[in-house]
Amino acid sequence: MDKKGAKGYWISTSTVTNPALFAEYVEKVGPWLKEVGGVVFAKDTEPQGKEKTEGANLAVICEFPSMRAAVDAYESAEYQELSKIRNAATENATFTIMEGMDEAAKLRRAMGK
Template sequence: MAALWISHINVTNPDQFAKYVELAGPAIRKHGGEFLARGARFVQLEGNKRERNVVVRFESIEAAEACYNSPEYQEAVSHARGASERDLMVIEVTEP
């Protein structure tokens, strides 16, 4: 079953975070991720607002987890740590 990787981000160090962005895209695509939204316009209706939101579709939760745990993505995310405040989750898509 397909899954969505959803992250909500506040960037605290744009220069350092830029390296994450540079490396994360190729790492995510290498593992089958398809970007559905990446920093696009949004409206916050409830909850805590984050300035940047990303949604990526994977073939399964397991594929998303494998991407997250991959050496390529871990290299990328090492640049986000200390350069951003992030919440990241993966949720299965329930399709009728």
């Protein structure tokens, strides 16, 4: 974990079933995300769900400075409280934390290797 230069990512899909409650989650999670060094990298309200995510009406990728930062943010007491709102406002949610490519892998890719 935490390869040099590798970022950490949260990848989530869900079906928002309570838009008002989900808006409350977004209002609270946005400022908190900035505090922990995360940013919304991509968001789609019309994702093309495949393999058990067909009904999703939201897909989000959040980027963190490192895998450790992504895991720590998710496991924090603050996010665990916020996630209760997200879970109450959605169904069929998926949530994955993954590590991006490290600097060496990016360089090899750029060089065509």
